[in-house]
Amino acid sequence: MNLSGDIALAKIIVVTSGKGGVGKTTSSAAIGTGIALKGHKTVIIDFDVGLRNLDLIMGCERRVVYDFVNVINKEATLSQALIKDKRTKNLFILPASQTRDKDALTIEGVQEVLEELAKEFEYIICDSPAGIEKGAQMALYFADAAIVVTNPEVSSVRDSDRILGILQSKSKRAEESKAPIEEHLLLTRYHPGRVASGEMLSVSDVEDILAIPLLGVIPESEAVLKASNQGTPVILDTESEAGLAYMDAVDRLMGEERPLRFLEIQKKGFIKRLLGG
């Protein structure tokens, strides 16, 4: 196998953040589903070996037989481990192993799997674990693009800044001095009311600190939690603001222009006020 060879034409997108709990897996599931809905054959890989969550968010946890580590160790073939999404055409999931740890991942093993996937898929979404250690570095190493998921608060922004530094220094593209990884900022759990009262950083504050192009702003929404618990990517909930905001982000990722929305404080209607919602 040629280790220095390029991984075909598939676009590898890492969803990363540094900090945990900011919405990487939710975003991976939503964006992967969104790309597939646009007719592109897409696979989402869960790199969070030992703490797998993607299968829960995607609602396929009961269908996991073989996983990413089994494929790397040649205990299963890729087609045995890939789970076809039941709702969305063109969408597949490669789950992580729950019983192993990050040391089960090797650069060569990951490259081999990615090369094989690239023959079949147009988009490969890598759902990174939190942190900046081996697991996160494996997830971003082969990436062509990165979606940096950030919450509008200082510690999350600081960690995103750290991961941006790692993207530019420890990725394959950086090591081979190729065109740098394209960077996209995805601001999640945005709460316009708390921004107005100064409890949260605003979109422009975060853009100013991180200095990378904004892919989208996902408002804090109960729909996200509901979707997670039901095992349905929130992007399929076209009634919710979060779902629509993710769809806008996917459109922008595909090169379309979409105005930002859901950044204003919404006035509560009479009934809502009456019900205390």
Add this chain to the structure above:
Amino acid sequence: MTDSGFRLKGSVVTTVLLEIQTFSLDGIVFHLKEKIDQVPHFFNQAPIIIDISKMKRGITVDEFEALIQSVSALGLGVIGWRCDPDNLPVWSASVTIPLLPASKARPINIAPTVKEESSPDVVVKTVVEERLVPQSTKVITKPIRSGQQVYAEGDLIVLTQVSAGAEVLADGNIHVYGALRGRALAGVKGDVEARIFCKSMEAELVSIAGNFMLSDALQNIVWKDSAQVLLVDDSLEIVPL
């Protein structure tokens, strides 16, 4: 890492060297006082080293201790003494202040003359010219992110920002044509002429030749505005640009 509560670091200070040629306590005290009275600020609590390596005649321990006392009484701080290492007095171990190694700047002893008849084996044919090599400037075009560290042997120019948690160091000047939110240390090898320039001062720390200032202090002077940092008489000055 355990927090020991302190850090050990190297430091270079400028000191006064009192080189004794002939010992006469009263004479030394008289002339030294005369010098101090001319520029009292300069000598007040100034660190001083007593050097007896140039003395022709030896000196007794009592004489030496008396000298230390008298010099201290004049308001100078005696931090050590120096002596010709080949000619150490017998009492050298009993002195209360540390014996410092000989200065690198002292004249090199001329080697004992070779006998006339032996001719040199090697004749020096080329003399290497010493030239001042200008250190090249390092230019960074991408943001310096949290956790990253950039060091330049000459000047450092950053065309974008230095994020909080990042560190930039240079032997020379540092220019940041964006927000400086991390730490910037110019003149790290002791160049007191080095300066820091930035388009938006939001630094965690700025330092020139080891003299530093933290963001709390900076916020009261210039904040989120263009500024330069320079060293004036051992203290940092932050000047709006």
